[in-house]
Amino acid sequence: MTTAARARFSLLVLPRLDEGYRLARCLTGNATDAEDVMQEACLRAYRAIETFAEGNVRAWFLTIVRNAGYAWLQRNRPRAVIFAEDLEDGGRAALDTGGALAETPETPEAAVIAHDEAGRLARAIEALPVPFKEALVLREYHGLSYREIAEVTGVPIGTVMSRLGRARQHLIGVLSEARR
Amino acid sequence: MTGDRETFLLLGAYTDGELSPGEVLAMERRLAAEPALQAMAERVRGLSAAVQGVLADLPASPILRGRVVQRIGFADPASARGMGGPRQRLAATLLAGVVAGASVGGGAVYLHRSDAPAAMREAVLAGHLRGLVAPQPFDIASSDRHVVKPWFNGRTTIAPETPDLADLGFPLAGGRIDIVGGRAVPTLVYRRDRHVISVTIGPAASDGAAVDERRDGTTILRWSLGDLTYWAVSDLNARDLRGFVDLFRSRLAGPGDRSHVPLERGRTARGLGE
Structure with missing residues (x-):
């Protein structure tokens, strides 16, 4: 050794x-x-x-x-680990009503290049509960496949998929609200 | 329709390229038929790009690497005593030299320790780095192995085989003479895209320890064949360099010999017992 x-x-x-x-x-x-x-x-x-x-x-x-x-x-x-499973679903309402789409002609995500919006997105990512954040980072920064993320985080692939979905839904919701 | 969670999950997986071909087909049909879903797909893609941009802006740590190298050095019991000590210091010195960009002279300081394999490795590394800062990384420029091989005649006592790997993406660029352990030895220079790979060939070393390592982006792989020792040095990523070495060795072994001889990374039974 x-x-x-x-x-x-x-x-x-x-x-x-x-x-x-x-x-x-x-x-x-x-x-x-x-x-x-x-x-x-x-x-x-x-x-x-x-x-x-x-x-x-x-x-x-x-x-x-x-x-x-x-x-x-x-x-x-x-607390970050124990209460991690809670994720406020800001995007849920918008998605359910389809409202976020109807209200904004151009997509907020495309305009995120604007500096303060990037900052807002960074803070929103930062504020994500740990399991959602790590899934998002492993996917978007590290480019891991769902299978690899499942391996690294020790959860089933289905959980990876739903965490990613929830994180994205939440972020879309945050960006939509900021636009209003 | 766009509101239900399962659709959103499928959309995410579609964007991530994680759906099976059948699911992709179904999703693309739906996207074509449902403008709202199409718009949502755009948003997910836009979000993905924006998140990537934000995460890419996170700065890397400038001091982490140095701290880790230092710490692992301390964590290694062998480095704290016996022959490990000076060698560790030597490696640390060279490491600092490489960081400071002063490595070209740095390797030469240890040439007189020609008995130590570590010193030979330093010399090989120094030769490679010197080649990189010189106008040309070789003394003779030729992609023809029948030109490069005879060029070594009379310049060194080692006549290296010069395998042609151009068809595999590693064209021969030339050759040069390096001084390792006080001897003139041949170095073959190959290219891979913009990377330079030096293959230095010296007499067999008595010690099989410390076979491959990577320092500040430069990887050194070492192996022995017959009474010769080979070092492959490059800033190519370690996996590709290993691939190159495997090809080089298989070409040397000849087409008839398909047996794969693993690198001697494990040849440190003595080290394991320490």
Whole structure:
């Protein structure tokens, strides 16, 4: 568990620090804590590196980062994990009535390039409950497939799909309301 | 119709390319028939793009990598004692040199430690980096292996096989002489798109440890064949470089030999016992 482990670590983990960091950043919500989570995740990855068989290195490492992030949340933001399943469904009403569509001629999402709207979207993502946020980030930033997201977050694919759907519905709702 | 949740989930999965072909067909029929659904699909796509934009703006951490390398170094029991110590410091020194952009001279400092495989690796890496900052990464430019191979005659005592991998996306660019362990050794230079791959060939090293590693974007893979040691160095991503090495080795082995010889990354039984 010395030279070979370090060489493998350098080869498999070091190139993925940045993307791991983005996930940690989204889970913890700030840069300093994300770095702590990443240090912990790297130690875990290093200890596990010899038992890691060939496979999806990316999903493997992101799983470790995600679990380290959850451990951090449980210690420091227990409410974020315990009450995570609640997601206010801002978009639900709009979708049910079809109202959001009827009211705005051009789609708000397309106009989001406008700076304050991007800021609003960033805050809305930030405020998402953790399980929804991680599904969204793993999909939109990391580009993982539903299957990979299911693997990393330890839930069935159907749950991944519904979390993504709920997160998007919510964000669409937030953007629509801001437009009114 | 657009209001029901299942439709929205299907729409999301459709946007993400996660539907089965049959479901895609059904969804596209519905999209064509229902303008409201079509509009919602536009919104989901727009949201997706906007979210990607927002997430891409998150800054990366400038100090994380250094902290991790330092920490893992400390976490490794072998690095704290015995022969691991100076080697670790040496690696750290070179790492700092690479970061500072001063690596070209940095490798040469350790050339006198020609007995240590680590020093040879540093020299190989330094040769590669020197090649990158030079006007040309090679001393002879030729994509013809029948030109490159004879060019080494008289310049080095090692006559390397020069496999032609152009048909596999790795054209030969030329060759150069590097100094490794105080000896002139041949280096073959291949290209992959804009990446340069150096393959340096030296006499077999006595130590099989520390076979592949990646530092600041440069990957070094090492293997042995007969009485020669090969190092492949490149900023190509590690997977493609490994693919290149596999091709290189299979061409060297000849078309008759289809057995796949794994890289010697595990050849550190001694290291494992430490």
